[in-house]
Amino acid sequence: MKVTGVLGDFKDVNHTITAAQQVNEAGYREFDFFTPYPVHGLDKAMGVKRTILPYISFVGACAGLATALGLQWWTGAVDYKLNIGGKQLFAIQFSVPIDFELTVLLCALSTVAGLFHLCRIPTWWHPFQNDEGFKKATDDTFVLGIYATDDRFHVETVKTFMHQLGAANVRVCYDEPADATEVTATPSVVTA
């Protein structure tokens, strides 16, 4: 059974910001806050860098526009010349509606694909999935988790540190479901 990390709960949203700042300043990098809704300013306090998603969307939009122009020009003016009332085979003016629609379509698709990639979803596994309390993060609890993959990770140090931050119910999470003895052991950690 391997340790995947240490978790601690916060009930008050105001404490999450200072806690995130302190974890970041203490030099931890592999940590995360799990919150039921996006908390304004928490990403900044955690030291999260601005997302590159807009660039991915922009590339998608350009690809959409190029596809639309290329499609309308190549099909109507090159591959099969379509003479409509003696007008030019291709003109920017009539292509505008489809240019717009394909730009929006490919931009939206690339935004969602980019989101999935940056968030690494869909996924089947989560390091904290065996922790019962972790599920509260999608309900009403702000859960701070420090992953065992962090260079500075040491179970006892991190536990003490989390207590100092004011986290409740500090507990260790393993990569296999906890058995009965460990479940009963959890409350003693809370009182500690």
Next chain:
Amino acid sequence: MATKLQALRHEREPLVLGNPTIHDITVKIADIAESKPNMKFLLALGFSATLAAWGLGCILYTVFYGVGVWGLNNPIGWGWDITNFVFWVGIGHAGTLISAILFLFRQKWRTAINRSAEAMTIFAVINATMMVLSHTGRQWLFTWLLPAPMNQMNMWTNFRSPLEWDVFAVNTYLTVSLLFWFVGMVPDLATMRDYVKGKLARTLYGVFSLGWDGSMRRWHHYEMAYMILAGLSTPLVLSVHSVVSFDFTVGVLPGWHTTIFPPYFVAGAIFSGFAMVVTLLVILREILDLKEFITMKHLDNMNKVILATGMMVGYAYAMEFFIAQYSGNPYEGFVFINRATGDYAWAYWSMVLCNVISPQVFWFAGMRRSIPVMFIVSIFVNIGMWFERFTIISTSLHHDFLPASWGYYSPTWVEVSIFAGTFGIFLTLFLLFSKFIPVIAIAEVKGVLPNAQPAHHHADHADKH
């Protein structure tokens, strides 16, 4: 009543009533899916599914025998089919408007209603797509609509045709609306996954929530994605009905060939969409007991939008008449006189009564906050907006340039059944949605509760301003 309203004007109403905790919101919304469906729900579902099956049967009948089973005739080649198409696309506009445009304007009240309005959008656009596909005659050749070299002459589609633009506009709208709806739903599906007890339900919600864990690092990307999708949907909402209106304006028929159509259609679409949202939400908040989320404030705001867009539509009706006479074009002038006094005058005046006169009651705050009044007016607007499309299509077609080719059109039982069936499909999908998917955007509502956001954050903002 008067003192209550005065008090409301002085103080901003809370978005969620009853001061619930974050946990209360999870329980309240997630329990809708956890609880067993009651008899009322099953009866409603049975009724709408029967209606849907009947409508789909009639579409199959049309596919089998051809569009000759409809009442279309020589001057009138578009009837209820295209009327219903424009009607349903129009209804699909409120959802994206609420989710995208109101999001960009930071209108926080949208959080309680955006999920159901977006669902409504998608179901309405599905209906619209079905209507337009069923009218093509040989429905199995639908691939000819796509730019793929697969028709009998190995030709490409004509990209100058507004009907081709429509294919792109409606499909893009459906796809982007679906993406927007689904992305907005992922965190709530994760909440459901962690809430429900049943193994099957947990697995299904688990699959569709994609492994969402509420990680702040993920929220950071997520919020950006949501904003980009909102930014994309905003011009898209305005473009879809503009492109639909091009189907008419690019034609040379009097009454269709006018530049007012794109903005007039967009205003009408938002008008009809909001009316449908009010109709459905009044019922939904009653049945699912969501009164503390979908409050009077929400309904009041939507009724204001109905009033405003109703006035725009009324202005467009008047302006069409004015321009028809002012242009000096005898055909254009005739079409409008014929619209108000000819064979279809009953449809025209029903439209004016429903769309221009009936929303005027919303000038009074008491009326905007009365459930029976808003329910009746929203039904009136739904009917009126259907008549608007019917009037535009049939009056321009039935009396065209040559009096020798004039005619009259009435639908057959098949067309009426298909139209009734679209309501069945719409309601069936909406009922299933309201049972299995969180009807209120849980995460978004949590985020706008008082004290949901860190106090210092607001102080930061105050410093900047």
